[in-house]
Amino acid sequence: MEYEEPKFFHVMQYAAAADGDVIDMVSGNPDWEPPAALREALREYADLPPDAFQYPPSEGLLELREAIAERRNVDVDRVVVTNGTGEANYLAMARAFERDAGDEAVLTDPVYPYYPGKVDMLGGESTFAPTERDGGLDVAAIREAASEDTALIVLNTPNNPTGAVYDLDAVREVVGVAEAVDALVLVDEVYDHFDLTGSFESALTLESDRVLVTGGFSKSMAITGFRVGYGLFPEAHVGDAKTRHMLVNVAGARPSQYAVHHALAETPPEYYDEARELLAERADAFTDALDAAGAEYSRPEGAFYVLARFDGFPGTMANVKRLVDEAGVAGMPGEAFGTARDEWVRFALVTPRAVEAAERLADYFGE
Numbered sequence: 001m002e003y004e005e006p007k008f009f010h011v012m013q014y015a016a017a018a019d020g021d022v023i024d025m026v027s028g029n030p031d032w033e034p035p036a037a038l039r040e041a042l043r044e045y046a047d048l049p050p051d052a053f054q055y056p057p058s059e060g061l062l063e064l065r066e067a068i069a070e071r072r073n074v075d076v077d078r079v080v081v082t083n084g085t086g087e088a089n090y091l092a093m094a095r096a097f098e099r100d101a102g103d104e105a106v107l108t109d110p111v112y113p114y115y116p117g118k119v120d121m122l123g124g125e126s127t128f129a130p131t132e133r134d135g136g137l138d139v140a141a142i143r144e145a146a147s148e149d150t151a152l153i154v155l156n157t158p159n160n161p162t163g164a165v166y167d168l169d170a171v172r173e174v175v176g177v178a179e180a181v182d183a184l185v186l187v188d189e190v191y192d193h194f195d196l197t198g199s200f201e202s203a204l205t206l207e208s209d210r211v212l213v214t215g216g217f218s219k220s221m222a223i224t225g226f227r228v229g230y231g232l233f234p235e236a237h238v239g240d241a242k243t244r245h246m247l248v249n250v251a252g253a254r255p256s257q258y259a260v261h262h263a264l265a266e267t268p269p270e271y272y273d274e275a276r277e278l279l280a281e282r283a284d285a286f287t288d289a290l291d292a293a294g295a296e297y298s299r300p301e302g303a304f305y306v307l308a309r310f311d312g313f314p315g316t317m318a319n320v321k322r323l324v325d326e327a328g329v330a331g332m333p334g335e336a337f338g339t340a341r342d343e344w345v346r347f348a349l350v351t352p353r354a355v356e357a358a359e360r361l362a363d364y365f366g367e
């Protein structure tokens, strides 16, 4: 299998090797504390009897699956706990392709780069549908891109990299497109806790047997290293997902699932509110500074990211390296996210130095 190393590794390595002080706005790793209950549960875990150190049920600890089912208002049988949202996305995509319903996936452009990577790995073909300029879902473009060969349509809301939160009616229309061509719709909701508009509605509310929703705790609990995510699969697809998960992984990591379960039970809503407020403040300060830099940008409605366009400075890898060397700020080249935003640079707001970075950009471009 041919696979190009993700561009973010390349930028991170370049930034780490740079001479000067560089503010990292590349990765999507939260920089704040995980829930206190998660740390407590981990401490407790070390003293549990030996059976706590053995395989958990392949589909995930029952108490965790029950807690997810309750929060997401679905039957517990539909929940598969996975090694991050990334694995849940893979399970959903693999299911879509194995139905003999075609080998094409319709993805949005800009796109989270692991989606086309996975489609490719599964032997599928990616077809890209542009989003609106503000990142909103362009249903007509998706309808145009879909064909009899389409097995899968992938949506991500709140969105990486545009920060858009999709309108549920638009998602419903996309499900209509999927019905017409016998495709499944994967909706990746890993940023569901980071809806800055208050308008996010899960695709689960559509109650469609074509919609496979994925999510996880990497972002909401600031634990990207724990690898706990989940897929919520309709009845017709959940058996396949469980089998594939078992054959690939045997099971997920028990201590991680245990700690997430405790954190879910004991973390007050204020924990999530504080993280969201922190991001909203950073988004405001960062975009104010982008105004000062004369940049065009997408104000994030959700997730962690701002896409910015500086006149005469396209978002190529070479220009991103220039920003590292000359401005001391590392972002992601827009060309890493498909073709629609190759003029743009993506900045992740998950650093306490976001405001300082914005000032550096304002100095650099404002001159």
Ligand SMILES: Cc1ncc(COP(=O)(O)O)c(C=O)c1O
Pocket: 028, 083, 084, 085, 086, 087, 112, 156, 160, 188, 190, 215, 216, 217, 218, 219, 224, 228, 229
């Ligand atoms: C859109 C999207 N989906 C999935 C993931 C991976 O999430 P997880 O750590 O839960 O596998 C990311 C991580 O940045 C993401 O941005």
